[in-house]
Amino acid sequence: MIVRLLVFIVIVLALGYGFSWLADRPGDLSLMWGGELYQTKLIVAASLLIAIIAAVMLLWSLVRMIWTSPHSVTRYFRARKRDRGYQALSTGLIAAGAGNALLARKMAARTRGLISADQEPLINLLEAQAALIEGNHDEARAKFELMAKDPETQELGLRGLYLEAKRLGADEAARQYAEQAADKAPYLPWAAQATLEYRSRAGRWDDAIRLLDQQKIARVIDKDEAHRLRAVLLTARAADRLDANPAGAREDALAALKLADNLVPAALIAAKALFREDKGRKAASVLEDAWKVSPHPEIGRAYVRARSGDSVLDRLKRAEKLEALRPNNVEALLISAQAALDAGNFAVARSKAEAAARMSPREGAFMLLADIEDAETRDQGRTRHWLAQALRAPRDPAWMADGVISDKWLPISPVTGKLDAFEWKSPFSQIDGPVEEGSLASFETALRSLPPLSDFRPPAPAAPAQSARDASAVAKPVAARPVPAQTVSTPATPVKPAVAQPASTQPAPAKPLPAKAAPAKPSTALVTVTKPESPRPPEPRPFFGGAPDDPGVRKTPADPEPKTRLKLF
Template sequence: MWRALVFLALLAVAAYGAVWIADHPGTVTVVWNGYEIGMSLAIALTGVLVAAIIIGLIWAIVTGVIGLPASISRSTRERRRNKGLASLSRGMIAVGSGDPLAARRHAGDAERLLGSQPLTLLLKAQAAQISGDRDAAEQAFKRMADDPETRVLGLRGLFVEARRREDEGAARAYAAEAARLAPSVTWANEAVLEAQCADGEWSAATETVERRAALGLMDKHAARRQQAVLLTAAAQRHEAGEPDTAIEQALKAVKLAPDLVPAAVIAGRLLARRNDLRKAAKIVEAAWKATPHPELAKVYLNLRPGDSARDRLARAENLAKLSSWDPESRLVIAQAATEAKDFVRAREALAPLADDRPTARVCRMMARIEAAEHGAESGRSREWLARAARAPRDAAWVADGVISERWAPVSPVSGRLDAFVWKTPPEILAGPDEDDAPAPTEPVGPTEIPAVPTPAPVTTGSPAPATPGFLQTGAGAPSALSTPAPVNTSASPSPAPQAAADRSRRIA
């Protein structure tokens, strides 16, 4: 649209000029070397225009002939560049599709046509990787690392190759150099953090997490959580030899992550040793509300070593109220009631858990109650121990398929920070019968999953007498499939003695 308007405007100007010249006729006289040439103004202007066109054509021909070699060279370079880019594109497609022969062929063409450019070196390295030529890939990455423009990319390639050949020292060196050159590179920071955690350098790892958070590489909540985990790991190391340092680190961890169970356990235990019972109870209660854990209950019930069993039972009741009667709180009450010889209260606390597919800990707790009341050789105690061997798993620390009784700051499998989670491990399902299962085409090894250890069943020197309600097998031992005698399952728990409750309140 605008071009048409401009053309019409120029045409109008030209027409106006022609009309103006026609309305104002004149004569142009040229005198040269004794000759006098006269012509009208219109003819003179036309002659000047034709002469300008001829001169322009001559100039274009001369400059074209002079610049012909350069033009041919430029055209050749452009064709090589286009061919090189096409080879580079085809090579990337071949790498993505997993065709090593095509990838190496196109990588060679791209390097021949484009030279040692960053993308050609990257294509050459990737083609060597999918071809299994680790030496060629490493050489390409080294060439990239020598170029300031591609140094970080080359270091990452060298890092990956070092990990593949299990050279952990070289991998750490490459990651540290990349993190120094480009502090915002995520993979380098993660590799450095993983190495620091593997070496137990908790202070250096904390600084790395703080730097990543400052650069915006992770959100603030995740950074606070990781800092708390690292501080807890340091507190674990210093708890035995340097309790002052340990309690300072544990309190910082609790402030960053109040629901981190190991931090609350260490802080509560060390504060109790300092006789700061109020603060210890507050920290443990806050963590218990988020995650009821047996270690928290152990610390809370033993804040004052000289307390009676009734005092500990009252504190167990308080934990149950804080967690809205979580199953873990019922186990804590049962244990405290058993120590206080209040077996009725212990059974009442465990009744909802014992009636509905009890876990191994519930079975062992019931066995302990029966043993404490009727003796270790009682049939009911042995019956509950037998059920514990086949009962569902209890919650444990789980990370990357590893089940552990103790918390650790990093996973022993992947080295990931804050990997352990307190949860119920997956059950091991039984396979089909051998008669019904089809024969496998190749041998398959069994998958081993670590199990939570269970206590060995109680053995006696002589067969136990027959007990009513048990199915007798063999020499008189109760069957593992028999059902224990019913217990009193009162719906409402009986309150603890008022005096013990008053003494428990004074802690808070």
């Protein structure tokens, strides 16, 4: 519009300039025609010439309009009909999106009457959407197949066929539709992602890597995400080639580590391949670098047990080296504690395991403490205590994907087929933040309840009870136990028997004898006297104040202590 206005202004200015130029140069124009002489001013002749040209142009336009009027009228009505058709198509698509199948069908029929389906392929889409809303999937598939044959709507038709195949559970048909769409248009995210997952599930790692490179070139996925997925695919291919081609597996794993240095499976596969090639120092270096980035228990175990001929002390040194690389780390402390336990250094193992349990109270730490307790003291009560703590503690981290726990890392999820779905996290609870205060307080309470190891001695065998009173004294765990009485044969003399009382009870007052009591006749009888024994070492205090599996009945302070009396006759 602006250009046309500028052209008009330029023409007007040119005409004005021409008339002014002629006006400044007066003259006459003579024309001899048919024996007659015609003479006029030059500016008048120029004006007549311009007027004649304008009249001819106007006449030509009028004749042309009359000549083309039938076509113009037809085009007007055709455009009006097309506009009404597109309005109906728009209304139908909105109705289909809203789930109004009746209005969508009505608008589809009106659109087909106003617009030809060859001219507008969206009519097939509207009818397919209406069929899907009504549940007529056969008709919808037929419409999608028509769209797949049209170059303009081929991608749309393939997506519709892919979704229908997924709905019916026809994985092979869905894979074919996705691969066909990915080959023709690798920039389609849904086709590329589905094809990538299908090829990964089938173990076609080379094809998957090639498709991923095409996606990266087309900028369908982010650069960092492309590097991560490529590292996962290289790690998966290295795992398949580890047994047959260790060198190729090593190259793939090292390339994966360059793309994602925190990918633990890549470091493990690279180290295994290097060990098979007798490159132990290089393998240890790879594990150390991976441990610095991401301390993982599998890396620690592989590093500690790298050489099969090492002794337990050598493994302990290697574990301590890992701990020096990442001090105050839970995994490093647990690995060092396990190595110290294998080496028989129970003090070091206990201190490191307790430190790990303080930092992260979880199942593995308490199970390790139970193993240490069983190996060092053989105290079943203590061992059961740590086992009970392990049952209540959060579970150790494991490889998880879509709620499935795997004993090893896998490149794809076994449930959804998603690539790079496995994560190292705690099952069920899935603790991602700091440890709850309740768990740490429970651990601190458990530590305070344990007696020091210096006070622990193996329990001595109990002496056989000589009477019901002695048997009850043996069965009752008290702080100070009475010395068991011995039975000896002595002449009966009028002596007052000394009765041993438990330390926790006061001796009952002696009952006065009757005033007229007959004197005892001298005879020989068995009487009970106390005889001091050799001092015994103090027996260990009870761990919980009762049997581990039977805490007993608690007594209220109001209950009186039972008093015992001994009657000789």
